[in-house]
Amino acid sequence: MNAIEPIAPSEPPVKGTAPAGTPLLEMRDIxxxxxxFTALDGMDFHVGKAEVVALLGDNGAGxxxxxxxxxxxxxxxxGQILANGKAVQFRCRADSEAxxxxxxYQDIALVDAMSITRNIFLGREIVKPGGFLDHRAMEEKTIEILGSAVQISGIDDPEKEVGFLSGGQKQAVAIARAVHxxxxxxxxxxxxxxLSVRETEHLLAYLRELRGQGTSSVxxxxxxxxxxxxxxxxxxxxxxxxxxxxAKADTSIDEVTYHVIRT
Structure with missing residues (x-):
């Protein structure tokens, strides 16, 4: 059976859409x-409030x-980077976190040999006067996190090592950390x-839920x-x-597939 070719659009492709309101993050002429070697050449990109944006393209696209x-x-x-309409410089992770x-990331960047609690607070530990780690406060907060914003099925022990979690559970821990x-x-x-099919569906549901709470995703x-x-x-x-x-309302799977493949 011959492969089905993607349907070409009947009109010239839209090269960009103007942001509605002030974007949370905007990259201009990057x-x-x-x-x-030029890895990015005049790239414009923005993320609006409570929006999920797909970034697509073949390997090596940038x-x-x-x-x-x-x-x-x-x-x-x-080029220029703007956060909430103000010019910023992203020179390190601390700048983007601010x-x-x-x-x-794809490899999730969690430490398998450490507990869920330690992973959530890694680099942001709660400390007591004198500089000692407040393990009880972090564990109590982790229990609250696991049962609130992004519920993680199958996890009932905040001291469980991350290495024993499934791929989907690890993703959920990373998202819960970001939301917290x-x-x-x-x-x-x-x-x-x-991820498995079920874990993938859970992850996509997380993104929809977070969008409803005002968190944007790329x-x-x-x-x-x-x-x-x-x-x-x-x-x-x-x-x-x-x-x-x-925008989703202005395109289709066939049209988007066409532009991904033709590039």
């Missing part, structure tokens, strides 16, 4: 060079470079690649069907540039 830049890991060669950005520390933008880099994924389940807007990249952008 360029990133590594010697003679998605990971853009995510690292929004995470504060990789400063731009040129702007309310939390990144959840009041991040208003979650960057998720291929979060469903190692979903980097190769699975366009997953993106269409939860995302409000789609941005397609190729060779470091934005080649297509449209």
């Amino acid at each position: 360029v990133k060079r590594y010697g003679s 998605k990971s470079t853009l995510v690292k830049m929004m995470s504060g890991i990789n400063p731009p060669t040129s 702007a309310g950005v939390e990144t959840i 520390f009041k991040r208003n933008i979650l960057l998720l880099d291929e979060p469903t690649s190692a 979903l980097v994924t190769h699975n366009i069907y997953h993106a269409f389940q939860v995302c409000d807007r789609f941005v397609v990249m190729s060779h470091g540039q934005k080649v297509f952008e449209a």
